[in-house]
Amino acid sequence: MSNSSRSGRRISRLAVTAGVVAAALGLSACSSSSSSNATVSQVGGPAETNTNYPGALVFPKAYDKPDVTLTDTDNQPFNIASDTGGKVTLVYFGYTHCPDLCPLNMYTAASAIRAMPAADRSQVKMVFVTTDPARDTPNVIQTWLSHFSPSFTGLTGTIAQIQDAETAIGMPLSFAEKSTSPGSSYEIVHAGYVLVYTQSRAHLEFPAEITVSEETHDLVSLVRDGWQS
Numbered sequence: 001m002s003n004s005s006r007s008g009r010r011i012s013r014l015a016v017t018a019g020v021v022a023a024a025l026g027l028s029a030c031s032s033s034s035s036s037n038a039t040v041s042q043v044g045g046p047a048e049t050n051t052n053y054p055g056a057l058v059f060p061k062a063y064d065k066p067d068v069t070l071t072d073t074d075n076q077p078f079n080i081a082s083d084t085g086g087k088v089t090l091v092y093f094g095y096t097h098c099p100d101l102c103p104l105n106m107y108t109a110a111s112a113i114r115a116m117p118a119a120d121r122s123q124v125k126m127v128f129v130t131t132d133p134a135r136d137t138p139n140v141i142q143t144w145l146s147h148f149s150p151s152f153t154g155l156t157g158t159i160a161q162i163q164d165a166e167t168a169i170g171m172p173l174s175f176a177e178k179s180t181s182p183g184s185s186y187e188i189v190h191a192g193y194v195l196v197y198t199q200s201r202a203h204l205e206f207p208a209e210i211t212v213s214e215e216t217h218d219l220v221s222l223v224r225d226g227w228q229s
Contacts, residue, residue, distance in 0.1 A: 108208075116219060
């Protein structure tokens, strides 16, 4: 994807209280900012809404769950389409060194799924795909995800495989750029939203701005009733 294509993507900004997610998880804050608020950005995503799914954003067209195989944290092949079965599946591309969006999205997803009734909760699958395979080894991914939920699946692969997966899924390609944060050699620009698949198609996304209660409501609705346009 060219730089001009990337720059044409919608970029939304959101203010989050620094350390809120880290404090909730008992983690040290990733951001080096001394400000009480940090501004984070996410790339891509639609602008349409649907009153059936508060807090979510609706894609102009639905995306099929991709027939893409990567490697899980047990070093086993994992196919996003076949290994998630008929469950409502959340897919997020990010990286463990991410200072803001990634822990925020994982925290919200874990909290929302935990708040669901047990029968509904068992019908939801969260899949995290690293965009930084050089630093995110399977052990690193597993340790990081365990801070949020032991049920989350972490995937990795080569840069080419990961970008092929992004292309198949229909999201902007992630790429590395020089970091402005002390102690980090580079950061990854990546899509900052969670894709939500139900009935093997993604009709909507959960942006970083969504609340836990909104995400819980939407997931329960999708599990029980499927996609309602």
